[in-house]
Amino acid sequence: MEKFTSIKGIAATMLNKSGNQLSLMMNIDTDMIIPKQFLKTIKRSGLGKNLFDEMRYDMNGNEIESFILNKHPFTKAKILIAGKNFGCGSSREHAPWSILDFGIKVIIAPSFADIFFNNCFKNGILPIKLSEDKINLLVDDSMKGIEFEVNLIDQLIIIKDKELPFEVDEINKDCLVKGLDDIGSTLERSSFIDEYEKITLDNFVWRNPVKD
Amino acid sequence: MSEPKTIYNKIWESHLVYEDNNDCLLYIDRHLIHEVTSPQAFEGLRMSNRTVRKPLNALAVADHNIPTTDRSKGIGDQESELQIQTLEDNCNEFGIQYIKTSDKRQGIVHIIGPEQGFTLPGLTIVCGDSHTSTHGAFGALAHGIGTSEVEHVLATQTLIQKKAKNFKVTINGKCNENVTAKDLALSVIGAIGTAGGTGYVIEYAGEAVRSLSIEGRMTLCNLTIEAGARAGLIAPDEKTFEYLKDRPMAPKGEDWDRAVEYWKTLPSDEGAKYDKSIEIDATNLSPLVTWGTSPEDVISIDGNIPKLEDIEDDSKRSAVKRSLDYMDLIPGSPIKGVEIDRVFIGSCTNGRIEDLREAASVVEGKKVSSNVVAMVVPGSGLVKEQAEKEGLDKIFLNAGFEWREPGCSMCLAMNADKLSPKERCASTSNRNFEGRQGREGRTHLVSPSMAAAAAIKGCLTDVRELTN
Numbered sequence: 001m002e003k004f005t006s007i008k009g010i011a012a013t014m015l016n017k018s019g020n021q022l023s024l025m026m027n028i029d030t031d032m033i034i035p036k037q038f039l040k041t042i043k044r045s046g047l048g049k050n051l052f053d054e055m056r057y058d059m060n061g062n063e064i065e066s067f068i069l070n071k072h073p074f075t076k077a078k079i080l081i082a083g084k085n086f087g088c089g090s091s092r093e094h095a096p097w098s099i100l101d102f103g104i105k106v107i108i109a110p111s112f113a114d115i116f117f118n119n120c121f122k123n124g125i126l127p128i129k130l131s132e133d134k135i136n137l138l139v140d141d142s143m144k145g146i147e148f149e150v151n152l153i154d155q156l157i158i159i160k161d162k163e164l165p166f167e168v169d170e171i172n173k174d175c176l177v178k179g180l181d182d183i184g185s186t187l188e189r190s191s192f193i194d195e196y197e198k199i200t201l202d203n204f205v206w207r208n209p210v211k212d
Numbered sequence: 213m214s215e216p217k218t219i220y221n222k223i224w225e226s227h228l229v230y231e232d233n234n235d236c237l238l239y240i241d242r243h244l245i246h247e248v249t250s251p252q253a254f255e256g257l258r259m260s261n262r263t264v265r266k267p268l269n270a271l272a273v274a275d276h277n278i279p280t281t282d283r284s285k286g287i288g289d290q291e292s293e294l295q296i297q298t299l300e301d302n303c304n305e306f307g308i309q310y311i312k313t314s315d316k317r318q319g320i321v322h323i324i325g326p327e328q329g330f331t332l333p334g335l336t337i338v339c340g341d342s343h344t345s346t347h348g349a350f351g352a353l354a355h356g357i358g359t360s361e362v363e364h365v366l367a368t369q370t371l372i373q374k375k376a377k378n379f380k381v382t383i384n385g386k387c388n389e390n391v392t393a394k395d396l397a398l399s400v401i402g403a404i405g406t407a408g409g410t411g412y413v414i415e416y417a418g419e420a421v422r423s424l425s426i427e428g429r430m431t432l433c434n435l436t437i438e439a440g441a442r443a444g445l446i447a448p449d450e451k452t453f454e455y456l457k458d459r460p461m462a463p464k465g466e467d468w469d470r471a472v473e474y475w476k477t478l479p480s481d482e483g484a485k486y487d488k489s490i491e492i493d494a495t496n497l498s499p500l501v502t503w504g505t506s507p508e509d510v511i512s513i514d515g516n517i518p519k520l521e522d523i524e525d526d527s528k529r530s531a532v533k534r535s536l537d538y539m540d541l542i543p544g545s546p547i548k549g550v551e552i553d554r555v556f557i558g559s560c561t562n563g564r565i566e567d568l569r570e571a572a573s574v575v576e577g578k579k580v581s582s583n584v585v586a587m588v589v590p591g592s593g594l595v596k597e598q599a600e601k602e603g604l605d606k607i608f609l610n611a612g613f614e615w616r617e618p619g620c621s622m623c624l625a626m627n628a629d630k631l632s633p634k635e636r637c638a639s640t641s642n643r644n645f646e647g648r649q650g651r652e653g654r655t656h657l658v659s660p661s662m663a664a665a666a667a668i669k670g671c672l673t674d675v676r677e678l679t680n
């Protein structure tokens with residue numbers, strides 16, 4: 001996995017309209033992020049063009065101009081800003097794969113669904129939880145296409161002369177910063193797994209599957 | 213005496229391989245695998261020259277993208293075919309038990325796990341599918357994982373986990389007739405919201421939960437993920453043991469006795485602490501239906517679609533506006549009587565034998581409305597076989613339903629079963645998201661008996677008006 005220390009780029013904000021009022025789009029589910037017709041692939045790559053497919057393209061496959069990721073300069077966005085409960089629904093890792101393949105490395109939202117949140121870290125994406133009030137401070141600059149810097153080492157979002165700190169769990173941070181492979185590090189502890197299995201086998205025989 | 217514990221804490225502690233502050237390694241007993249979320253995991257193993265640590269602890273089946281029409285001549289769609297073939301090849305290469313598409317045990321992973329006795333109380337169970345929460349109905353800690361974690365479990369039989377918090381949902385009282393586990397689940401989601409359970413494991417308790425059949429408990433736990441919690445749990449009891457006894461992959465003889473003895477120690481201890489608790493009263497609950505594009509958008513069948521001006525929160529109001537535009541519904545109008553085009557009875561939420569019986573009892577002797585296309589997709593080959601033995605297929609076919617081969621089908625519409633744009637569907641599945649059942653399709657989540665009633669009437673309807 002690529003190491004993540006700091007990135008610079010512009011941020012696209014997903015908004016909903018009700019009358020004249022714009023607000024952060026909430027409950028963006030993984031079906032929206034990558035619709036099921038793209039889950040038939042046996043590869044991880046190449047999904048970026050189908051990110052938010054049904055919001056991004058019309059029935060004939062033409063780009064819908066008003067959709068944020070179709071608008072210059074947001075076609076090159078590296079940061080995505082959205083409302084609460086981002087990534088709810090299906091556990092499909094195709095969602096973070098398509099986000100990453102599009103070029104987005106950071107997602108900022110008030111809250112995330114558990115499985116999606118985990119999946120991000122496994123793929124080198126940084127999901128940042130910020131309160132809605134704080135996110136609202138970012139929206140204007142994002143809409144203007146001003147460059148953001150997200151510095152994971154110092155845990156700061158930097159825009160011009162503004163700095164906004166964010167929290168991240170130590171283990172997750174370490175994993176991103178070092179670009180660690182989880183499986184590799186778990187295998188280094190395989191003696192613990194061996195021992196656990198020995199005890200289980202002796203005491204809980206029924207926990208082993210019965211071969212049909 | 214040691215501190216009283218919740219069932220979640222008991223299972224968690226008995227599966228800890230390693231713990232260092234927040235860094236926990238949890239042992240995984242069972243791994244269910246399907247075609248959509250596994251190919252990249254096996255590919256990852258091959259690329260790093262790794263093997264599967266315990267192939268016998270995994271069970272694989274294709275369910276998500278297979279057609280529900282006759283499959284004897286192949287799958288049809290090339291991409292789906294390749295994905296299914298890849299699953300079979302991967303299982304052969306790594307020595308994992310694979311249930312072929314031609315096997316009568318084939319079906320939706322979350323239905324065949326319990327059917328085969330692969331799912332047991334007190335175990336940790338994972339699958340690259342969010343509705344793995346289903347297996348919590350047996351008192352197992354079961355949750356969905358992503359593909360990277362599928363690979364991690366294959367290679368190490370463990371997961372790196374953080375402990376969740378305990379959330380107790382007590383459902384008191386008895387359900388009225390025609391109010392089912394699906395309605396209980398929707399009412400919980402309506403009460404706490406789709407993010408209400410995030411970071412928690414939900415334990416269900418109370419009279420209404422205890423009196424549910426095992427099938428009903430599976431429906432309730434299945435929908436837990438729609439409330440944001442990765443796992444739902446119901447303490448095992450005699451019903452659980454009776455359901456599992458003599459299942460092909462369940463323990464036998466002395467092992468069985470020892471297992472039951474252990475399972476009896478699993479229920480949460482008296483006085484165990486929960487981080488959050490709510491109580492719900494089942495007594496006055498009516499059958500429910502969703503009006504929007506999130507499972508929390510739920511109302512009673514005799515209720516009205518919300519009015520925008522009644523919603524105070526700005527982002528919620530704009531979300532509701534978007535939903536109602538998408539669903540093409542009039543704010544403030546009754547939900548009952550909204551005309552539908554399709555009915556789907558099936559999925560891991562409501563594709564079990566009890567669900568089909570419930571729907572068939574409404575359908576019997578009646579005809580599907582002429583403006584509706586309705587289909588029943590049994591959750592597994594064994595469910596289909598049992599239903600046919602009971603003559604349920606005849607009831608559905610005579611009424612004008614289609615009777616299909618098992619699979620996920622129109623729950624996620626990865627195969628040919630999908631809504632056309634703007635079509636409206638009464639569905640027993642679990643997600644009413646935009647585009648879930650087909651681009652621009654409109655989904656109303658309901659119980660099997662409510663779906664059956666909608667098929668007969670041609671509109672969203674109160675099943676009690678048909679059965680009383």
Ligand code: SF4
Pocket residue numbers: 275276320321322341343559560561619620623624641642
């Ligand atoms: S039936 Fe639906 S929810 Fe269940 S496993 Fe299949 S696609 Fe997922």
